[in-house]
Amino acid sequence: MSDKSEALTALEAARRETLGAIDGIPEDKMTAPAFGDWSVKDVLCHLTSWEQFAAPDLQRVSRGHIPQLATFRGEDVDEWNAHMMRSRNLFPLPQVMFELEESRRQLIDALNALPDNLFAAGQMARMLADGLVHGEQGHSADIRDWRQKQGA
Amino acid sequence: MTADAKAKALTDLAAAHTDFKEAVSGIPDDKLAVPMHGDWSAKDIVAHVSSLNELGALDMRRIARGHVPCFAAFREADVDEWNAFFMRPRKLFPPAQVFDEMESRYDMIVEALTAVPEAMFEPGSMVSNFLMIAVHHYGDHAGHIREWRQQEGV
Numbered sequence: 001m002s003d004k005s006e007a008l009t010a011l012e013a014a015r016r017e018t019l020g021a022i023d024g025i026p027e028d029k030m031t032a033p034a035f036g037d038w039s040v041k042d043v044l045c046h047l048t049s050w051e052q053f054a055a056p057d058l059q060r061v062s063r064g065h066i067p068q069l070a071t072f073r074g075e076d077v078d079e080w081n082a083h084m085m086r087s088r089n090l091f092p093l094p095q096v097m098f099e100l101e102e103s104r105r106q107l108i109d110a111l112n113a114l115p116d117n118l119f120a121a122g123q124m125a126r127m128l129a130d131g132l133v134h135g136e137q138g139h140s141a142d143i144r145d146w147r148q149k150q151g152a
Numbered sequence: 153m154t155a156d157a158k159a160k161a162l163t164d165l166a167a168a169h170t171d172f173k174e175a176v177s178g179i180p181d182d183k184l185a186v187p188m189h190g191d192w193s194a195k196d197i198v199a200h201v202s203s204l205n206e207l208g209a210l211d212m213r214r215i216a217r218g219h220v221p222c223f224a225a226f227r228e229a230d231v232d233e234w235n236a237f238f239m240r241p242r243k244l245f246p247p248a249q250v251f252d253e254m255e256s257r258y259d260m261i262v263e264a265l266t267a268v269p270e271a272m273f274e275p276g277s278m279v280s281n282f283l284m285i286a287v288h289h290y291g292d293h294a295g296h297i298r299e300w301r302q303q304e305g306v
């Protein structure tokens with residue numbers, strides 16, 4: 001399996017985990033605060049926001065340009081999340097579900113357009129894909145824990 | 153009426169984009185990164201205008217689908233914070249990238265607007281309000297750049 005296929009497969013698996021984790025949650029529970037002041041809907045919106053941010057950046061990389069993520073530092077993550085979520089917190093659940101699927105499609109298109117060598121360990125596309133997978137796995141695990149505690 | 157409104161909106165945006173391009177055309181490379189509007193350079197202003205078009209294109213697609221745009225959460229009091237967030241990563245972009253995105257982000261928003269139904273361009277609608285702001289935004293920043301060029305002989 002090529003590095004690129006491996007990255008795409010990991011993204012697909014992480015998304016399957018998320019969809020499994022939210023399957024059957026009643027609508028009123030999807031929007032109830034569950035993780036601090038974030039609901040499950042907010043978590044999905046958060047996953048989407050990063051993919052919507054990443055897709056144009058991957059297109060920048062494919063043109064040989066500098067991505068916005070070049071300035072991202074781990075310690076700024078809360079600030080970035082807060083900004084990206086603030087502009088999305090009015091989105092209703094059907095829109096969030098639509099964008100979850102649409103943004104993933106755009107992300108995969110952007111990743112597919114990149115050459116294989118950018119998916120080698122330590123390369124930009126690989127680091128980005130790994131970061132998205134890691135983040136998504138963490139959130140789907142949180143959702144499963146919350147459901148178990150809540151009986152949701 | 154609405155077909156006219158859409159055509160006029162796109163024509164106004166095209167004129168504003170062309171005027172802005174003229175305002176920034178021919179600035180020497182060594183002057184492009186010099187602070188001239190607060191701590192923003194002419195290059196930063198171009199990147200800033202493109203950031204609005206990039207964000208606006210995504211939002212116009214949302215509106216065309218009947219969805220809520222990100223702009224719905226925008227309050228004028230937060231403008232500096234929004235600008236700072238979008239400009240921080242773009243400060244690193246070199247001039248060639250910034251000018252490439254000036255065109256590609258304009259094309260992106262025109263493509264998104266083209267897909268918006270004509271009925272959504274009625275005066276007072278979210279789309280027409282956004283376009284009014286976008287046109288003024290281009291004009292304001294073109295004015296800042298022209299004023300600076302005149303003062304500095306650039």
